[in-house]
Amino acid sequence: xxxxxxxxxxxxxxxxxxxxxxxxxxxxxxxxxxITPYADEITTDGLGSLIAKKVGKADGPKIMVAxxxxxxxxxxxQIDDKGFLRFxxxxxxxxxxxxxxxxxxxxxxxxxxxxxxxxxxxxxxxEARKKPIDIKDMFIDIGASSREEAQEWxxxxxxMVVPYFEFTVMxxxxxxxAKAWDNRIGCAIAIDVLKQLQGVDHPNVVYGVGNVQExxxxxxxxxxxxxxxxxxxxxxxxxxxxxxxxxxxxxxxSKMGKGPQIVVYDASMxxxxxxxxxxxxxxxELNIPYQFESIPGGGTDAGSIHLTHNxxxxxxxxxxxxxxxxxxxxxxxDDYENAVKLIVEVIKRLDRETVDKIIFE
Numbered sequence: 001x002x003x004x005x006x007x008x009x010x011x012x013x014x015x016x017x018x019x020x021x022x023x024x025x026x027x028x029x030x031x032x033x034x035i036t037p038y039a040d041e042i043t044t045d046g047l048g049s050l051i052a053k054k055v056g057k058a059d060g061p062k063i064m065v066a067x068x069x070x071x072x073x074x075x076x077x078q079i080d081d082k083g084f085l086r087f088x089x090x091x092x093x094x095x096x097x098x099x100x101x102x103x104x105x106x107x108x109x110x111x112x113x114x115x116x117x118x119x120x121x122x123x124x125x126x127e128a129r130k131k132p133i134d135i136k137d138m139f140i141d142i143g144a145s146s147r148e149e150a151q152e153w154x155x156x157x158x159x160m161v162v163p164y165f166e167f168t169v170m171x172x173x174x175x176x177x178a179k180a181w182d183n184r185i186g187c188a189i190a191i192d193v194l195k196q197l198q199g200v201d202h203p204n205v206v207y208g209v210g211n212v213q214e215x216x217x218x219x220x221x222x223x224x225x226x227x228x229x230x231x232x233x234x235x236x237x238x239x240x241x242x243x244x245x246x247x248x249x250x251x252x253x254s255k256m257g258k259g260p261q262i263v264v265y266d267a268s269m270x271x272x273x274x275x276x277x278x279x280x281x282x283x284x285e286l287n288i289p290y291q292f293e294s295i296p297g298g299g300t301d302a303g304s305i306h307l308t309h310n311x312x313x314x315x316x317x318x319x320x321x322x323x324x325x326x327x328x329x330x331x332x333x334d335d336y337e338n339a340v341k342l343i344v345e346v347i348k349r350l351d352r353e354t355v356d357k358i359i360f361e
Contacts, residue, residue: 004169007192008176010034012167014187015178018106020073020090021213023160024048027069031187031210038194039208049224050210054194056202061355063347064207064230064312065193066221066301067186067237068214071179072325074140074161076105079151083144085114087161091215095135097326102164103140109154114142114161163327174257174333181321181329183214185336186236192340193347200344203351204231214301218268221301225308231355232275232313234343235302238331239263239293239318252293254320256332259289260339263316266295268303272313274358279315279346288342293318313359317343 004012013034019027028050036042039052050069072091079085085105098116105112117140118133140161144150165179178184190208197206207228212220214237225233239261242252254261262280264271283290306314317339323329 008169010191011176011178011184011188014184015167015180017180017184018104018160018162019069019071020075020160020162021070021216023106024069024212027184027187028210031069031191035191035194035208038191038198045220045223045227047220047223048212049220051224051228052190052194052208054197054206054208056197056204056206058205060204061231061350061352062205062207062228063350064209064225064228064233064305065190065343066209066211066224066233066235066305067188067190068183068211068220068301069187070213070215071162071182071184072215073163074103076140076155076157076159076161078157079147079155081147083142083146083150085140085142085150085155087140089135090160092325093135094325095132095138098135098138099133101327103161104164105140105142105155106160106162107154107156112142112153112155113164114140117141165328170330175330176333177328177330179328181331182238182324185238185319185321185331189236189336189339189343193343196340196344197347200348202348204347206347211301218299218301218304221304222308225305225312229309230305230312232350232358233302233305235300235305235314235316236339236343237300237316237318238321238324238329240295240324241320241322243320244322254291254293256320256322256330257334258320259291260335260342261291261293261318261320263293263295263300263318266299266303266316267297268299269306269314269316271315272306272358274360275313275315278354278358279317279342282346282349283342286345288338288345290338290342291320
């Protein structure tokens with residue numbers, strides 16, 4: 001594996017951390033460690049979203065840059081008498097990417113390794129073999145021989161289960177492979193935006209946020225936005241990469257390495273036109289690459305941000321990522337770095353007059 005520089009070390013720490021919706025503590029600790037040196041104040045909301053405040057001009061507009069800390073995973077619901085674990089998906093999963101995958105069960109006594117299993121194909125009828133196994137027919141095997149043994153190891157209903165995968169730099173060192181890019185890359189962008197604003201004049205107050213519980217309905221973004229009351233909101237997340245075999249441009253246009261995605265439409269929000277134009281005009285002026293994206297299904301935290309209080313002009317800026325909502329995904333380092341650069345340059349220009357103009361455009 002390539003030697004990790006400072007940025008890659010942070011990305012490894014963020015993606016290796018375990019945190020499904022409602023269980024983000026470990027991720028929050030990692031994000032807090034990295035963002036604290038660049039923040040004037042660190043707080044949380046009542047659900048556990050992390051809010052790092054950096055003051056440029058104290059009475060300037062409030063700008064929110066929010067990733068979400070949670071990743072898709074599973075929760076234990078039952079232990080059967082033979083020690084197999086039944087589970088609930090937490091966040092969106094496609095059954096075909098789950099079977100025979102290694103997982104980590106996080107208990108009060110420590111971590112337990114397991115694997116997702118099902119009835120073997122050898123005992124299925126020829127007809128049944130052709131059909132995908134339903135998620136409800138899967139289980140987690142932790143090698144326990146009874147319910148009592150699983151309980152002795154600390155396993156209880158409600159425990160979180162996280163895909164097992166280790167951060168990897170690929171042969172093309174721009175290609176980064178890890179679990180939970182959705183959405184630790186957003187957390188990393190929030191950290192790096194505050195870092196890049198160190199010692200830089202900016203006419204506003206910036207909030208770098210790690211939200212909880214995005215994957216189960218954009219929940220943490222509601223409470224953190226309510227607490228911050230921002231004038232402008234950016235959700236930073238992953239988007240679909242349309243550059244793998246079989247995907248047509250009609251289905252997904254974006255290519256990895258061609259710049260961050262400006263999401264014009266998704267199921268949770270129509271992008272604010274004034275803000276969208278301001279961001280793309282800034283990118284054009286500075287020759288920062290970007291791509292337009294629309295996602296008819298799915299949404300980002302911008303969907304909650306823009307509906308809070310009296311309404312907040314909001315935009316989702318996303319990173320084209322392959323294989324999201326599975327055990328491991330790939331993104332391109334240039335897209336991440338260009339997203340940070342673009343957001344920083346936009347923030348430098350967001351004074352009160354500009355924000356007022358954007359709101360009423």
